[in-house]
Amino acid sequence: MREANPPNPSAIDETGSGTAKCYFQMREVTKSFGSKQVLNGVSLDIFKGETLVILGGSGSGKSVTLKILVGLLEADGGQVLFEDRDITHLREKEYYPIRKRVSYLFQGGALFDSMNIYQNLAYPLEEHRRLAPREILPMVRESLKMVELENIEHLYPSDLSGGMMKRVALARAIIDKPEIVLYDEPTTGLDPLTTRAINQLIRKLQRELSITSVVVTHDMSTTFHVADRLCFLDKGELAFSGTLDEASRTTHPVLRAYLSGGQS
């Protein structure tokens, strides 16, 4: 079953670099691993300025979708556009300018255990921008402050709680001022209060830094808190796309179960 409700892009296109209304557009994208078809003709748009939540069951292809957007996986069929330019089959190096503008918050955060928090945050700046330490330190502090953490530069990931680790991973994701952040299950494994704090942070980053966000989750509190728009993946297809209000009127049985909290 497929329901598609086109959003009103004029309501959310405020950041506008160039004339493109969308950062990403996926057109009939297919992806298989061996004989397993994960995406079966998925089309979705990511409008500038919005927070899009991608919801779906385990194994429905949410993470695969994010990875295709940033070129960590290649689509088998269909097209991926970035600001109207076809990026479906770019070479690795050709993705670099896009990855400078798009940050990917991996499931689990992916902090380096052997590095302290300063080193974890400094890493992308040293590696990609070759900045000097005196330029990096204020950026590290500013980024930590944005996620409401201070004076923890000397600590190691093993010293932090799960919620703090997610915040540090978020600080690292925004340190180089991305235009878009892709969040892969940012609240999985967190208690309700910490989940709420991360949800508020996602909103704050969108508001204060004008970051466009794509949030992959099966957490309904995250969905209700952050979504401007919702896409629902089911059996490799985009089964729904629309606002939360439109989703509340959906007839799709699995999405209805999600929205009523019957499944997570």
Ligand SMILES: Nc1ncnc2c1ncn2[C@@H]1O[C@H](COP(=O)(O)OP(=O)(O)OP(=O)(O)O)[C@@H](O)[C@H]1O
């Ligand atoms: N590199 C890969 N090689 C083989 N199979 C893969 C690979 N990446 C993903 N898959 C498979 O694709 C399917 C979709 O994976 P994906 O990680 O996108 O699911 P998901 O919707 O994010 O699920 P979850 O909510 O459990 O994280 C799964 O069956 C997974 O095993």
